Amino acid sequence: MLDELQSGNQQMIRDINVSNVLNVLRVQDAVSRVELSHALGLGKSTITVIINALMSCGAVEEMGAQQSSIGRKPRSLRMNSNWKYVIAVRLDISQVHVGIINLKGQIIYDKKIAKPLRGYSWEDILRELVPLVRTICLDAKIDWEHDVLGVSLALPGVINTSTVSISRLSKWPEFPIASWLSETLGKAVAVENDANALCLGERMKYTPANLDDMLVMLVEDGIGAGIIANGMMVKGGSLGAGQIGHMKVSDDGMLCSCGQTGCLETFVSNSAVKTNFVARLSPEAAEEIAGKIGTPLDQIDAQIIARLAMQGVPEALGVMDEVGFYMGRAITTVVNILNPAGIVIGGPLFEEAEHLMLERVWKMIRAETAPVLWSNLQLRVLRDKTKTMLIGVASQILDRAFRVRHDGSPDTMEVSLVSMVGF
Ligand SMILES: [Zn+2]
Known part of the structure; x- marks a missing residue:
């Protein structure tokens, strides 16, 4: 019984040591055995045994020794990132x-x-x-x-x-x-x-590691948000946190899929933007736009509308003003509640007309929240969404x-x- 316990403990200690070595190699491009030994407080012989095991299963590769001014440097190790x-x-x-x-x-x-x-x-x-x-x-x-x-x-x-x-x-x-x-x-x-996946990826890929309070909003057919607060993903009591598309931003508006009216989604989703744009066009303007884009007006999408706004088409700019207003209104609430360090927004309108959209959202944030909450805020557009x-x-x-x-x-x-x- 005692032998089994000791053997179990030894196995657990070995597993923890191997895991610690793997986690150092996960975040560092190259590290020597000596550096691993110092970083983890393990003896050189223990490190050698672990590295031999990791190399024999293909998890770790040894890079060639390099010559330096103070002599031959120890061989570096790196994770075989294509092991699994x-x-x-x-x-x-x-x-x-x-x-x-x-x-x-x-x-x-x-x-x-x-x-x-x-x-x-x-x-x-x-x-x-x-x-x-x-x-x-x-x-x-x-x-x-x-x-x-x-x-x-x-x-x-x-x-x-x-x-x-x-x-x-x-x-x-x-x-x-x-x-x-x-x-x-x-x-x-x-x-x-x-949206949560996007938030995790954005933090891994682009943002500084200390950005532990951030929000990623995706404005497409629906509007979702992934939220990281104090370094943790915010899930919500019923796992529904981040349903920012159903934030009420107006007392008026169309009926939303959630059964309410005045939801952000009914003003800024791709289909809302299309409906808004088409409704603004006179019959002559509709004909002119259809000729300009070379496609029937019922096939227009948010991306094309954003491009038209960039070209100065007044009806498209009017849509941008409205989207900026309602997005800004929703984001000011988020800024007041969470005081995020970064907000990243994705979706065709923001990707195509970045400057136009961010300018409009910033205008609302500055007008409706205290400077202490936004003076260090990074607001930017998502790239490489998928x-x-x-x-x-x-x-x-x-x-x-x-x-x-x-x-x-x-x-x-x-x-x-x-x-x-x-x-
Ligand atoms: Zn709704």
Whole structure:
């Protein structure tokens, strides 16, 4: 009994040491054995044994020794970032975007597939996803069985991670996506709201590590926000935090999908922008615009309207003024409540007409909130939206992989890299 306990403790200490070495290598490009020994307070012989195990399983590579002015420098080690991968998938109403993400959080392969999803059941969608992720691995010459840690999905809607099911503010019913997919694929599966995934990716990719209070807003067919406060993702008591599209910004307005009126979404979503723009056009102006863009007016979208605003078309500028006003009104409330250090906004209007939109939003923030709340605020436009989202949602599995052992998540698949070292 005592022997078993001691043996268990020794194994746990070995696992923690291996995990600590992997986590140093995760964030540093190159490190020597001596540096690892100092950083982790472990003896050189312990480090040597761990590194030998990591090298023999392919997790770590040795780089050549370099000559310097003070003599030969010790050989550097680095993580083999392509040792294992996570498959990240973004599903939205019209397309599926799949990316293969390595251990350093880099996209090594990605593919976009046009696929209208609205109206299908979750089971229909997931049944198509199963062969798709395997095909993507074949295309990228990745061994699905051996090299893939798991699959991460970014979806619109309210994601209930405790029971691993989903609800959405539309007719799609709840479905236990993560457990269904995990059982079918035989891999770990993580599911995250798309705006939250974007927020995680944005912080990983672009923002300084100390930016622990930030918000990413996505203004598309719906309006979602991912919120990080005090370094933690804000989920909400019913896991519905960030439904910023349903913030009431007017006493008037169209009926929203949530059953209320005056929601931000009814003024600034892509469809609201299109309706607003078309309603402003006289019959002559409508004909002129259709000729200018070379497409029937019913096919116009928010991206084209943003371009027309950039060209000085008055009706498009009028729409921009209105969107800026309502976005600004919503953002001032957010600034007053959360005092974020950074707000990043994505969506076609902001991506196409960055200066026009940010100018209008800043005008509202300055007019309606105290300078102490915005004097250090970074307000900017999101770039590389889908890739950032894929990296963010992959981090849900990557972060688990770098922990010592399985953390009791609802699916039972082990993704800890330590368990794959054979040490
Ligand atoms: Zn609403």
